[in-house]
Amino acid sequence: xxxxxxxxxxxxxxxxxxxxxxxxxxxxxxxxxxxxxxxxxxxxxxxxxxxxxxxxxxxxxxxxxxxxxxxxxxxxxxxxxxxxxxxxxxxxxxxxxxxxxxxxxxxxxxxxxxxxxxxxxxxxxxxxxxxxxxxxxxxxxxxxxxxxxxxxxxxxxxxxxxxxxxxxxxxxxxxxxxxxxxxxxxxxxxxxxxxxxxxxxxxxxxxxxxxxxxxxxxxxxxxxxxxxxxxxxxxxxxxxxxxxxxxxxxxxxxxxxxxxxxxxxxxxxxxxxxxxxxxxxxxxxxxxxxxxxxxxxxxxxxxxxxxxxxxxxxxxxxxxxxxxxxxxxxxxxxxxxxxxxxxxxxxxxxxxxxxxxxxxxxxxxxxxxxxxxxxxxxxxxxxxxxxxxxxxxxxxxxxxxxxxxxxxxxxxxxxxxxxxxxxxxxxxxxxxxxxxxxxxxxxxxxxxxxxxxxxxxxxxxxxxxxxxxxxxxxxxxxxxxxxxxxxxxxxxxxxxxxxxxxxxxxxxxxx
Amino acid sequence: xxxxxxxxxxxxxxxxxxxxxxxxxxxxxxxxxxxxxxxxxxxxxxxxxxxxxxxxxxxxxxxxxxxxxxxxxxxxxxxxxxxxxxxxxxxxxxxxxxxxxxxxxxxxxxxxxxxxx
Numbered sequence: 001x002x003x004x005x006x007x008x009x010x011x012x013x014x015x016x017x018x019x020x021x022x023x024x025x026x027x028x029x030x031x032x033x034x035x036x037x038x039x040x041x042x043x044x045x046x047x048x049x050x051x052x053x054x055x056x057x058x059x060x061x062x063x064x065x066x067x068x069x070x071x072x073x074x075x076x077x078x079x080x081x082x083x084x085x086x087x088x089x090x091x092x093x094x095x096x097x098x099x100x101x102x103x104x105x106x107x108x109x110x111x112x113x114x115x116x117x118x119x120x121x122x123x124x125x126x127x128x129x130x131x132x133x134x135x136x137x138x139x140x141x142x143x144x145x146x147x148x149x150x151x152x153x154x155x156x157x158x159x160x161x162x163x164x165x166x167x168x169x170x171x172x173x174x175x176x177x178x179x180x181x182x183x184x185x186x187x188x189x190x191x192x193x194x195x196x197x198x199x200x201x202x203x204x205x206x207x208x209x210x211x212x213x214x215x216x217x218x219x220x221x222x223x224x225x226x227x228x229x230x231x232x233x234x235x236x237x238x239x240x241x242x243x244x245x246x247x248x249x250x251x252x253x254x255x256x257x258x259x260x261x262x263x264x265x266x267x268x269x270x271x272x273x274x275x276x277x278x279x280x281x282x283x284x285x286x287x288x289x290x291x292x293x294x295x296x297x298x299x300x301x302x303x304x305x306x307x308x309x310x311x312x313x314x315x316x317x318x319x320x321x322x323x324x325x326x327x328x329x330x331x332x333x334x335x336x337x338x339x340x341x342x343x344x345x346x347x348x349x350x351x352x353x354x355x356x357x358x359x360x361x362x363x364x365x366x367x368x369x370x371x372x373x374x375x376x377x378x379x380x381x382x383x384x385x386x387x388x389x390x391x392x393x394x395x396x397x398x399x400x401x402x403x404x405x406x407x408x409x410x411x412x413x414x415x416x417x418x419x420x421x422x423x424x425x426x427x428x429x430x431x432x433x434x435x436x437x438x439x440x441x442x443x444x445x446x447x448x449x450x451x452x453x454x455x456x457x458x459x460x461x462x463x464x465x466x467x468x469x470x471x472x473x474x475x476x477x478x479x480x481x482x483x484x485x486x487x488x489x490x491x492x493x494x495x496x497x498x499x500x501x502x503x504x505x506x507x508x509x510x511x
Numbered sequence: 512x513x514x515x516x517x518x519x520x521x522x523x524x525x526x527x528x529x530x531x532x533x534x535x536x537x538x539x540x541x542x543x544x545x546x547x548x549x550x551x552x553x554x555x556x557x558x559x560x561x562x563x564x565x566x567x568x569x570x571x572x573x574x575x576x577x578x579x580x581x582x583x584x585x586x587x588x589x590x591x592x593x594x595x596x597x598x599x600x601x602x603x604x605x606x607x608x609x610x611x612x613x614x615x616x617x618x619x620x621x622x623x624x625x626x627x628x
Contacts, residue, residue, distance in 0.1 A: 029584075029609060029627050030576045054573065062574030062611065062622070 002026070004091030004098040007105045007134065008084035009125040010069075010076045013291060013331070013338030014252055016128025018105065020070045021081060023088035028064035034085075036069030039077045039289050048079070048110050049086045056114025056162040058172055060086075061093040075335045077290040079109035080119050083138065086110060086161055087168060097169035104156065105129045106164075108140040111180070114161040118142030118182045120258035123251055126150045138164060141179035145263035146255060149248070182260045193234045195412040200400035204231050207391050207505055209415050212238040213422035214484030215439035217324070217346040217386060219309075222393030223363075224356045228349035231393075232273075232305045235347060237412035239269040239302070240420045246301040249341050253300055257293055269302035272344075276311035280319045284329050284342070291331050291338035296323055299344040309348035310378040317383055320346065324386045345439075346387070350376065360395060388439065388477050389505045422487035429483075438484040443476025446483065453482070457496040461503060470507065478506045522566025522612035522619070523550055529610070529621045535560065544593050547586055551610075552594070558604040561591050563627075566612040575611035576624070584627065 002025040009016045032046040053060045067085050069076055084106035091098040107125055108116040122143040127150055129137055136154045139147045144157035158164045159179035166172050198205055204220075208231055211218045218235075220228040242250055247265040254270075255261050274283060274295040281287070285294035296304055304320075306312060323329045323342030331338045352358040353372040358365035365372075384390075426438050435441050445451075461478055464470045470478065481502035482494035489498065527537060535553035542549045551562040563583070565575035587607055595602045611622040 027624050029579050029624065030574055059570065059574070062570075062576045063624070 002092055004088050004101060006084050006088045006091070006101045007129075008081045008107060009105065009128050010074055011121050011124055011128070011256070011290075012075075012336055013293075013340050014124050014249070014256060015339060016125050017071075017074060018129060018132045018134060019074065019076060019081070020068075021084040021088045021106075022068040022070065023085070023092040024066045024068070025061050025089075025092050026064045026066065030060075030062050030064060032060075032065045032067060032089075034067045034069070036067075036072040037075050038069065038081075039075065041078050042076055042081060045079065045082050045085055048112065049082055049089065051112045052082070052110035052114040052161050053086055053090070055112060056160055056165075057175070058090060058095060058162060058165045058170060060089050065089050065092070075289075078119075079117075080107050080121070080125070082110040083108035083116060083140075083161070083164060087164060090165055090170065091168070095170055096165050100168040104136045104138050104168075105134045106138045107143075108138070108158075110161060113177075115177055115180055116140035116142075116158060116160055116164075117180050121256045122146045123149060123248075123255040123261065126153065126155075127248070127252065129153075138167070142181040146261045148263075149251065149261075149265055193237050193412070195234050195238060195415050196409045198227065198230060198234065198409070199404040200396040201227055201231070201393060204391060204393055205410060205415075207389055208235055208238055209419055209488060210481065210484050210505065211235065211345070211347075211389050212240075212415075212419045213438075213488050214388070214426070214480065215345055215437035216388035216481060216484065217439070218348070218389045218391065219384070219387045220347065220349040220391050220393055221352055222349075223358075223360045223395060224351060226393040226395050228393055229305075229307055232303070232307070232347045232349055233271065234412065235303050235305075235345070236269045236271045238415045238419055239345075240416060240423060241267045242269060242301050250301045253293055253298055253341070257298055270299055271303045271305060272296070272299035273305040273307060276306070276308045278312070278316060280313075280316045283316055284319050284323070285331050285338070285340060288333065291333060291336075293340050294329075296320060296342055296344060297329055297340040300341040302344060304344040304346050306346070306348045309350045310375050312378075314378050314380060317378075318380055321382055321386070324383075348379070348387070350379070352376070359392075362395075385473060388481055390507070391505060418488055421490070422484065425487045425490070426484070438480045438487070441480055441483075443473070443479065446476065446479045453479075453494050453499070457494055457499055460496065461499050464503060470503075474506060478502045481505055518568065518615065519564075519566050521615070523564045525566075525612050525619055525621055526562065526564040526610040527551055527553075529623070530562070542594060544590065544597075546593060547590055549587070549590050549594060558606055559595075559602050560606045560608050561587065561594070562608045562610055563587055564610045564612065568613075568615045570613060575613060576609060576622070579609055579627070 005022045008019050010019045087101045090096045091101040109119050118140050123146050126147045130150050130153050138156040141157045141159045147155045160177045222228050247267050251266045272295040283294045284296050327343040329340040329342035353367040354375050355366050357363040465475050482499045485498040485501050486494040530553050535555050538552040538554050549561050550564040553560045565578050567575045606626055609624045609627045613620045
């Protein structure tokens with residue numbers, strides 16, 4: 001039989017498509033012709049596959065091989081097709097069973113010695129194959145744990161091409177090789193921080209819980225040394241564990257960005273803190289060939305922390321408006337569109353002015369009023385409008401430090417328990433709606449008669465609207481916050497105090 | 512004679528015998544000119560066939576056909592033109608074949624590809 005086929009997966013963003021790999025042997029001098037829109041790394045598979053096959057003792061045919069990757073119009077990237085190409089070629093020559101090869105999806109990059117290298121993006125690839133109804137998947141031994149995270153499939157881990165050929169019925173004697181493995185997954189960094197380390201700033205600690213419970217975006221304003229970064233880094237530790245769907249998505253993203261995956265799904269919310277010199281492509285993702293996820297994608301189901309937010313280029317900040325609105329990130333390139341999840345919680349931190357001293361009691365600000373206005377003016381109105389909590393932090397005083405001695409402080413674990421309860425209450429109320437947390441709810445739904453808040457409780461908010469200190473959109477945002485605060489307190493409806501706190505959190509900025 | 516030349520010579524003998532058994536008429540062997548050498552020239556019907564023979568004792572270092580590179584084929588084509596120019600009768604149809612001989616003894620395997628270029 002001079003023709004054989006098998007399957008592999010091409011990734012575009014987090015979405016994969018099953019690709020058919022056909023091999024044909026024609027009577028001509030030995031050569032491998034690879035067609036079907038391969039990129040440079042994939043075109044190099046020709047030489048890798050021939051050398052790997054020869055060195056693992058199951059050489060390819062001495063004739064011309066034509067390898068076709070179809071659908072031909074779909075761009076294909078990277079080295080993950082090596083195993084499929086090698087096995088289709090061996091099957092075409094009759095060295096292994098063509099029927100067996102056709103029934104399995106193959107993923108893996110070959111080394112010249114014929115061993116299979118672990119590769120990035122195994123989890124989304126295996127998920128895509130499983131969704132396409134293919135349940136037998138051969139992966140490099142180093143990726144076996146990661147592939148096994150996908151339920152209801154049969155994972156066939158192999159160490160090298162020879163083992164793979166033997167599995168498919170090739171008449172070769174097994175030669176044990178040392179499988180190439182990935183480095184062990186490093187410890188989860190997000191759990192290293194604890195809320196109990198925060199001294200003073202009780203307002204900020206409770207605001208952090210409110211942000212976690214409602215999924216509200218947050219803006220922290222304060223002088224250097226006020227603890228903005230410290231607080232923001234502790235937000236993931238207060239967030240509840242990810243549910244199964246979210247964990248699978250978060251782990252897929254990790255896999256796609258080439259970070260090691262252990263034998264467990266990522267269940268702790270990730271924290272991404274890109275530097276302020278980051279470009280738009282670094283934040284949302286990009287690349288001309290293979291489209292890679294950016295920091296905002298990697299922060300999905302977790303926290304995206306932008307320290308020194310006004311120092312970011314304003315165009316970079318404004319690319320975040322699409323994911324904040326839709327929860328998805330779409331990156332358009334000439335050869336296709338990649339979709340990524342982008343449902344992160346945004347935390348921005350800023351100094352009140354370029355010198356950072358404005359509003360502090362112990363130092364004098366040297367900035368001109370116009371410099372001050374320009375500084376925070378870099379954060380565009382439409383972006384700031386999507387932030388529910390705007391908190392001003394002050395430096396910790398010696399008195400607070402002294403008072404904090406021996407005082408029982410709230411730990412992340414205790415705070416997380418309250419957040420979990422509050423989220424459960426919110427989910428109960430939001431049952432039957434498309435929303436999960438208060439941060440996503442629309443204003444009209446909150447203002448509906450079924451959720452009307454008592455006249456006495458809402459009066460402060462109504463007055464703020466009358467005076468024009470908040471807009472109608474601000475009114476809705478404050479209402480969402482008030483519901484979250486009520487959820488944390490275990491109240492079934494926001495009271496006047498809850499609305500007051502919400503109003504303070506929404507408007508609590510100096511300028 | 513160096514060992515590799517002896518191997519090549521014996522491989523060509525096998526190749527010629529293989530071709531003759533399949534109805535090819537031998538015209539010339541190791542035809543040389545300034546540009547190089549054509550291993551075997553045979554005739555099949557009205558067609559002249561120019562054969563590049565590659566011999567290897569085993570496939571440990573790859574298949575013999577892998578040694579026939581595009582540059583070697585291009586030179587062979589030039590040699591064919593040179594041969595045709597000096598031929599006594601006009602040559603109408605030509606073909607370039609490759610023959611691989613794998614092994615050293617009587618059990619050597621011969622593989623034949625027609626029309627390689």
